[in-house]
Amino acid sequence: MDKVMRMSSEKGVVIFTKSSCCLSYAVQVLFQDLGVNPKIHEIDKDSECREIEKALMRLGCSKPVPAVFIGGKLVGSTNEVMSMHLSSSLVPLVKPYLC
Amino acid sequence: MNSTSTHFVPPRRVGIYEPVHQFGMWGESFKSNISNGNMNTPNHIIIPNNQKLDNNLSEDTSHGTAGTPHMFDQEASTSRHPDKIQRRLAQNREAARKSRLRKKAYVQQLETSRLKLIQLEQELDRARQQGFYVGSGIDTNSLGFSETMNPGIAAFEMEYGHWVEEQNRQICELRTVLHGHINDIELRLLVENAMKHYFELFRMKSSAAKADVFFVMSGMWRTSAERFFLWIGGFRPSDLLKVLLPHFDILTDQQLLDVCNLKQSCQQAEDALTQGMEKLQHTLADCVAAGQLGEGSYIPQVNSAMERLEALVSFVNQADHLRHETLQQMYRILTTRQAARGLLALGEYFQRLRALSSSWATRHREPT
Numbered sequence: 001m002d003k004v005m006r007m008s009s010e011k012g013v014v015i016f017t018k019s020s021c022c023l024s025y026a027v028q029v030l031f032q033d034l035g036v037n038p039k040i041h042e043i044d045k046d047s048e049c050r051e052i053e054k055a056l057m058r059l060g061c062s063k064p065v066p067a068v069f070i071g072g073k074l075v076g077s078t079n080e081v082m083s084m085h086l087s088s089s090l091v092p093l094v095k096p097y098l099c
Numbered sequence: 100m101n102s103t104s105t106h107f108v109p110p111r112r113v114g115i116y117e118p119v120h121q122f123g124m125w126g127e128s129f130k131s132n133i134s135n136g137n138m139n140t141p142n143h144i145i146i147p148n149n150q151k152l153d154n155n156l157s158e159d160t161s162h163g164t165a166g167t168p169h170m171f172d173q174e175a176s177t178s179r180h181p182d183k184i185q186r187r188l189a190q191n192r193e194a195a196r197k198s199r200l201r202k203k204a205y206v207q208q209l210e211t212s213r214l215k216l217i218q219l220e221q222e223l224d225r226a227r228q229q230g231f232y233v234g235s236g237i238d239t240n241s242l243g244f245s246e247t248m249n250p251g252i253a254a255f256e257m258e259y260g261h262w263v264e265e266q267n268r269q270i271c272e273l274r275t276v277l278h279g280h281i282n283d284i285e286l287r288l289l290v291e292n293a294m295k296h297y298f299e300l301f302r303m304k305s306s307a308a309k310a311d312v313f314f315v316m317s318g319m320w321r322t323s324a325e326r327f328f329l330w331i332g333g334f335r336p337s338d339l340l341k342v343l344l345p346h347f348d349i350l351t352d353q354q355l356l357d358v359c360n361l362k363q364s365c366q367q368a369e370d371a372l373t374q375g376m377e378k379l380q381h382t383l384a385d386c387v388a389a390g391q392l393g394e395g396s397y398i399p400q401v402n403s404a405m406e407r408l409e410a411l412v413s414f415v416n417q418a419d420h421l422r423h424e425t426l427q428q429m430y431r432i433l434t435t436r437q438a439a440r441g442l443l444a445l446g447e448y449f450q451r452l453r454a455l456s457s458s459w460a461t462r463h464r465e466p467t
Contacts, residue, residue: 022382023413026375033367078417085364086424087431088357 001055008069011039012097016067018044024066035098217253251310270446287435293442301419308415322456331418336425342448343441357432
């Protein structure tokens, strides 16, 4: 979906969330802890929420939110972000986008 | 010509409330053993002479046939007939096998009965809550059974009991091999088994969380001291590192760097999940508290809260995922021997917490 592609490249680190999703919030907190200020898209506040959800699932997310994009590329959801961080592969990825 | 008749009665399931029946055509000594409820193998099992049967005893045992029993004169026979030694050995093997089968059946019966007992206690609880008077001889809490009427939880509790037993066995084994000599390949196998055992626990908890997430979060399935340290339904990954690290003698520079990074990233991930949980608590509280004063009906609040609670399952899964990844990374960073020591330290830590719980529970019972 074009809109999703556009939104995911708006900034170095982009996270699609829902305002009610607390796990999305946890991922957001993690990136902020790393010194990154991610762009947050609360898709439940978007008129095209359904389409965005479907597009995210089609891209390979098991759950629509949280969906993390770094440098315009889909990194994954909470599981992937946590695994990457513990194996020290997340920090190098976000290095170009530190505040 | 040897008779082909066999005199086995098929193994019976031993119900724990039934007296153990006599096995019909066997010798007198065996009869008295059985009527005492003795589960041990008898000294003689009477089998007719037939060498061909030795390898096929398992097939023959299910057929009980009539016929005259053949008595053996042990001493005289074996010295003159070496094939009778073979037969005796086969008889013993068969006896042992049957004994194992009986034991297995007995244990299965016990486990079924235990499940039934759990269900009965849950029904009692339900009856009490509905206002019926039920004799208070059995306190379900003190027996440690789940308060829910959930078969998924009852199954989990039983599985967890087995898990702890296997854990204790593995710890013993690690302790033994680390004091002695063991080659790296065998040690690696032990370490991988221990890791898989933890991963198995996370899988079990995932099913249990689907059945009743509050139960997993409460830690009621663990001992009291373990519950004290509970973080989202289990141990803190950062605590894991604290327990392991003092036990590593020499770490290379690369290992030190990796461990340092792991400590930091583990702490950050943990903090992120903790904050997510706090947000969940706030939103849940807001949900429950919402609405006008004195409305009377609380169904809308309860319904919206129920939706929020689904998220709790995801949090438990994420916390276990974090535990899984922390263990995995430690395994990657350490040598096999270091990993074995680490796993032993971790296992013993939990054993000590469990021992602490028992000591604490019984402290008032000691005479002063």
